[in-house]
Amino acid sequence: MSHILIVEDEPIIRSALKRLLERNGYQVSEAGSVQEALDGFSPGAYDLIISDLRLPGAPGTEIIQHAGTTPVxxxxxYASLRSAVDSMKLGAMDYIAKPFDHQDMLATIARILQEHARATTDEETPGDQAPVGGQPAASDNSDIGIIGSSPAMQALFVKIRKVAPADANVLIHGESGTGKELVARALHNLSDRAGAPMISVNCAAIPETLIESELFGHERGAFTGADKARAGLVEAADGGTLFLDEIGELPLEAQARLLRVLQESEIRRVGSTQSQKVNIRLIAATHRDLKALAKEGKFREDLFYRLHVIALTLPALRERGDDISEIATALLERxxxxxxxxxxxxxxxxxLKGMHHYHWPGNVRELENAIERAVILCEGNRVTLDLLGIDVDLEQPAAHAKAPQEQTGQSLEDYFQQFVLEHQDSMTxxxxASRLGISRKSLWERRQRMGIPRRKAGTEAEDER
Known part of the structure; x- marks a missing residue:
């Protein structure tokens, strides 16, 4: 059982987090400040420390230097990502914004503990982790951290192992929910930069007015509300990896600044006249056709070719054959x-047959949502098809054989629009959002971007149930 130390000065948040962790099998100790943690506990003896950034007395980052090898x-x-920059520079393993989602917190904790355990094992048994040739056997994907035995995934794993040490820019293509960030993290963990931070940014989740400041930082007085200078996320990734998810949503002005980072290896904060050197590896991901966007003038062509040094394509879940059963089994146990x-x-x-017939428009994310729902509703130990809540006809050929684009000529955007318009009168x-494998926030953002009005009558009441 992993032992976690919580350092949080607000009793309500501290007790709520403690209950969440204990319900999920963790042993928990708690402190209200860094000094209390140092006086009453030995931080280096824990498997993980979770600390608030702002605490009475010393800031939460102060505990990092006392934690030894324990991840923090x-x-x-802050809703803004800026407040996490200094924490990562000081050695924090990761950060999470408050108020946090329980699922996000649990997933982050599980990932950190897994990565730390893997790193510890590698240090204790050097040279014994891979067969002759320096690479794991094809059936052992523990170094990748992604489930998949299908030929498409095995071919992708081979490319990841070849590309990871190269330090070149990588562009990952894949539908929403396929796990593009997992690929980015595998590239980072298998590279020479593994000991440095990997900073992940969802370009679609940051308001257009803030994206440049978030990425490149700003000087004091650069704009209204800029009461002090801030480092950006590119600067925070110095020496490590910067992962830009949904880079197709990046505004043109920010694209120009990013191009300079790639060309000159330097950044200039918003409102500054001075540039500074940075050393980052850029990994970008998108579900959109950047080349087509470049032809339409919506994406810089020169940036596209800078990103497209190495391209990796992550197959949709419906194209991965028996991986569906393997992934579903792992998710069911989780x-x-x-x-x-x-x-x-x-x-x-x-x-199992129904899962292989369904087309999974939301990919692995939708599969995980469906299995979570099934486990909650299941009264015994047998998960039946109706508990998954998916609409599938077992008399029809398996839907995963072809993607929606191949079946109907539709783009993913067209498919999303058709799905929403067809089902919004019968679904909340x-x-x-659950059926599409996305969050309600993402659903709202896509409605706004694509001009799909939301139902009026009864929607609010139904959604609250």
């Missing part, structure tokens, strides 16, 4: 443990 996760009350179900659970044959916004 910093919580920040959700069973999360729900504190003591008996092993399994899928019925009909359920929460159900629509």
């Amino acid at each position: 996760l910093i919580m920040t009350s 959700q069973r443990l999360k729900a504190k179900r003591t008996e092993p659970m399994h899928f019925t044959d009909e359920c 916004e929460t159900e629509l």
Whole structure:
């Protein structure tokens, strides 16, 4: 059982987080300040420390130097990512914004503990982790951290292992929910930069008016509200990896600044006349056709070719054959443990068949949402097809054989629009988002971008149920 130390001065937040962690099988100790943690505990003896950034007395980052090899996760009350920059520079393993989503917190903790355990094992048994040739066997994907035995995924893993040490820019193509950030993290972990930070940024989640300041930082007085100078996320990634997800949503002005980073290896904060050198590896991801966007003038062509040094394509879930069963089984076990179900659970044959027939427009994210729902609703230990809540006709050929674009000539955007328009009268916004494998916020943002009006009557009441 992993032992976690929480350092948080607000009793309500501290007790809520403690209950969440204990419900999920963690042993928890707690302190209200860094000094209290140092006086009453030995920080280096824990498996993980979760500390608020702003605490009475010393800031939460102060505990990093006392933690030894124990990873530290910093919580920040700012919605902006800027407050996490200094934490990463000082050695924090990761950060999470408050108020945090319980799922995000648990997923972040699990990932940090797994990465730390893997790193510790590698240090204790050097040279024994891979067969002759320096690479793991094809069936052992522990170095990648992604489930997949299908030929498409095995070919991708081979490319990841070849590309990771090269330090070249990488562009990852893939539909939403396929796990592009997992590929980026594998590239980082297998590179010479693994000991430095990997900073992840979702370009679609940051308002256009703030994106340049978030990425490149700003000087005091650069704009209204800039009461002090701030480093940007590019600067925070110095020496490590910068992962820009949904880079197709990056405004043209920010694209020009990013191009300079790639060409000159330097940045200039907003409002500054001075440039400074940075050493980053850029990994970008998108579900859009950047070349087509460049022809339409919506994406800089010179930036596209800078990014497109090496391109990796992550297949959709429906194209991965038996990987669906393998992933589903792993997700079922994760959700069973999360729900504190003591008996092993399994899928019925009909359920497995249905999962292979369904086209999974939201990919792995939608599959995980469906399995979480099934575990919650399941009264025994057999997960049936109806519990997944997917609309599938078992008499029809398996839908994963072809993607929606191949079946109908539709783009992913067209498919999204058609799905929403066809189902919004019978589904709530929460159900629509779940079926598409995206958050309600992403659903709202796509509605705005594509001009799809939301239903009026009854929507608010239904969504709150």
